[in-house]
Amino acid sequence: MEYSKRIQVFEKVRARYSVFLLSVLWKLTGDKELFTEAMQYALLGIWQHVEKLNSKKAGAYIYRIALTANSRAWRNRIGRDGELAKSRTNVDTDHGLLIVGQIHDKENKSEWVAMVRQAIARLPFKQGRAVVMRYLEQQDYKTVAEKLCCTEAGARSHVSKAIATLKSRLTAFIQQE
Amino acid sequence: MNDKNIEEILKKVAAEDIPADVHKIAQQVSADFSKTLMQTRKQHILWEHIMRSPITKLAAAAAVIIITIVLSIVVSDKLANPAYAITDLPRLFEEAKVIHVEGWQYFPNHRMPDGRKIPPVEIDNWIDLENGQSRMTGAGLSVDKNGVRIMIAETISSGQYKLSLNHTDKNATFFKISDYQRMLTANRTSRLIRGQVLGVIEQLENFKKVGQEEIDGVKYDIWLGEFLGPVRKHEYTHRLKIWVCPDTGELARTQIWRNVEGSGWELEADYETSYNVEIPNGVFEMTVPQGYVAVNTKEQAIPMELGGGGVGYSDDKYSLSLRPEISFTMRDGSVLLGWSSADSKSKTPPEEPFLGLEFGGPLPKLPVEICGLRPAGISISVTYTGYHLAYTQKAGKFIEWSIFVPDGTPLASVEQFGYDAIYRFNLEPKPKWTIGLTAEYGLLIETAEDFDKWVLGAMAELSDEGKAPTGLTYERVLRLAEEVRKSPTQ
Numbered sequence: 001m002e003y004s005k006r007i008q009v010f011e012k013v014r015a016r017y018s019v020f021l022l023s024v025l026w027k028l029t030g031d032k033e034l035f036t037e038a039m040q041y042a043l044l045g046i047w048q049h050v051e052k053l054n055s056k057k058a059g060a061y062i063y064r065i066a067l068t069a070n071s072r073a074w075r076n077r078i079g080r081d082g083e084l085a086k087s088r089t090n091v092d093t094d095h096g097l098l099i100v101g102q103i104h105d106k107e108n109k110s111e112w113v114a115m116v117r118q119a120i121a122r123l124p125f126k127q128g129r130a131v132v133m134r135y136l137e138q139q140d141y142k143t144v145a146e147k148l149c150c151t152e153a154g155a156r157s158h159v160s161k162a163i164a165t166l167k168s169r170l171t172a173f174i175q176q177e
Numbered sequence: 178m179n180d181k182n183i184e185e186i187l188k189k190v191a192a193e194d195i196p197a198d199v200h201k202i203a204q205q206v207s208a209d210f211s212k213t214l215m216q217t218r219k220q221h222i223l224w225e226h227i228m229r230s231p232i233t234k235l236a237a238a239a240a241v242i243i244i245t246i247v248l249s250i251v252v253s254d255k256l257a258n259p260a261y262a263i264t265d266l267p268r269l270f271e272e273a274k275v276i277h278v279e280g281w282q283y284f285p286n287h288r289m290p291d292g293r294k295i296p297p298v299e300i301d302n303w304i305d306l307e308n309g310q311s312r313m314t315g316a317g318l319s320v321d322k323n324g325v326r327i328m329i330a331e332t333i334s335s336g337q338y339k340l341s342l343n344h345t346d347k348n349a350t351f352f353k354i355s356d357y358q359r360m361l362t363a364n365r366t367s368r369l370i371r372g373q374v375l376g377v378i379e380q381l382e383n384f385k386k387v388g389q390e391e392i393d394g395v396k397y398d399i400w401l402g403e404f405l406g407p408v409r410k411h412e413y414t415h416r417l418k419i420w421v422c423p424d425t426g427e428l429a430r431t432q433i434w435r436n437v438e439g440s441g442w443e444l445e446a447d448y449e450t451s452y453n454v455e456i457p458n459g460v461f462e463m464t465v466p467q468g469y470v471a472v473n474t475k476e477q478a479i480p481m482e483l484g485g486g487g488v489g490y491s492d493d494k495y496s497l498s499l500r501p502e503i504s505f506t507m508r509d510g511s512v513l514l515g516w517s518s519a520d521s522k523s524k525t526p527p528e529e530p531f532l533g534l535e536f537g538g539p540l541p542k543l544p545v546e547i548c549g550l551r552p553a554g555i556s557i558s559v560t561y562t563g564y565h566l567a568y569t570q571k572a573g574k575f576i577e578w579s580i581f582v583p584d585g586t587p588l589a590s591v592e593q594f595g596y597d598a599i600y601r602f603n604l605e606p607k608p609k610w611t612i613g614l615t616a617e618y619g620l621l622i623e624t625a626e627d628f629d630k631w632v633l634g635a636m637a638e639l640s641d642e643g644k645a646p647t648g649l650t651y652e653r654v655l656r657l658a659e660e661v662r663k664s665p666t667q
Binding site (some may be wrong): 007010012014018021023026027029031032035036039040043044047051071075088093113116117122123124125127130131135138163165166170 | 183184186187188190191193195198199200202203205210211243391392394395459642
């Protein structure tokens, strides 16, 4: 594709998905610096795969791009020891109140929410996409199934597997604490 | 912690309002990105833009992870046991039908005049081994006192033709390639890719597992190996880091680091490699991009000359050229080299040095004589002495075919670094010319079929008659090497 045409298509695709990326990446990162990084990766992903995003299968690709961008941003954030750099977490502490009896102080609550987000970033693609669609975009299972090209039961299975994966990872985190 | 807790957290996260300044960040990132796209056609500048963006404070690790799409190697069915051994990796590379290498090439050894690092160049190489097609990116530097110029070129080979795109000077040239060259290119390309990604293949057993990392939900072992480089002797100059899935042997990522004198380990290449993936439409399309000067058309394609780059020298007495045309390494470690040397100012007939030569005898007294070889870039002293095998002639040029027999055990490093030429001038007075010339390891000749296909094929290619000299066989050449080894002088 000619470069100028490619830029035109890129701008069209970016405009089409800007709200989606803003919403999903913010919910997945919850942190301005991480969000910025993920947004840059997402734009680079759009630029690299602009032809695919201008096709009928664009819907599937944009999720892949968003989730990959999020996962890369998180990977860059994780220290060599595999743990989050605590000084760099900056999330809304209110979410931590939902954790029952495990984490008490405010700093740890915010870290806990960050851990949930970090765990999402490490989910396999289909599970990650199912979680984003079902919970962050609040779509019903019928819509999730249509977008994942599977049955409703299959969609439920992806979501429940994702929750189970998250649970096991978070439980491991609690035990470490 | 139960499922409900997690679901509740997710619902709360979903209900969260997006702060106004996050909207602004998104707008600014998008605007900056679009602006950069408008300013340049080079993606490496995008990289530079990202790294300099005032609102970005990427972690140090992020600097090397701009493109990290995890693609899998299709592990061959031949691997009965899915648990990999690190030494299986070269095999995985060789079993691929399609190879895609995507990543960045850096220039750790050089700096911009103001001391900044040179921006990396994006590498996006496709090789269709099954159909003999390839699209390769090449990058080079021109460094002088006025600054640094990055040269980027791409070569698309498909069928009988090769299109060379010079992205720096914006021109395009078509070449026509023979069947022999097509076979050779496919083979070399595969080796090049393998070398780009895996570095010194034969030293893979030096690797140690240094950690684990989860990428997109898949856990990868991280392996690290350090290698002796070609220039600084007895010192580890290269470091190779690869991410491998312990269950399947899938390779997710490769980094090559260089130990730069004075500044330590710096990234030289960061690649992702995938195998047997679908080739996008148009990858091997031979179209001259808009805005590029077409040096010729497909119909006017220039016949591609076999052979590598040569060296030259000129003064008021001489106009010398020396060119290694093609080289092969025999299974016993001997090297077969086709080479040419000429002095265009000389009045001596060019065929004269070849008169009276014998198989296994001394080399022709050409103006510059490649009388020996030694392993490139290492201090261990193994010398390869040259003997005449045959000669061919093409378009007025004489090509000497010699065998170089080592006086010790051949080193594994030659596969990666090749051989330095040992030369002498058969001229008086001797020109004030210092030559640095390396012959490639070339293809490994292990059987009589290899010899007939590749060595005799090359001789025929470099002959006006399209035929190799008679009487040359694999067994005869191996026997000669053995006799040389047993001789007292060796």
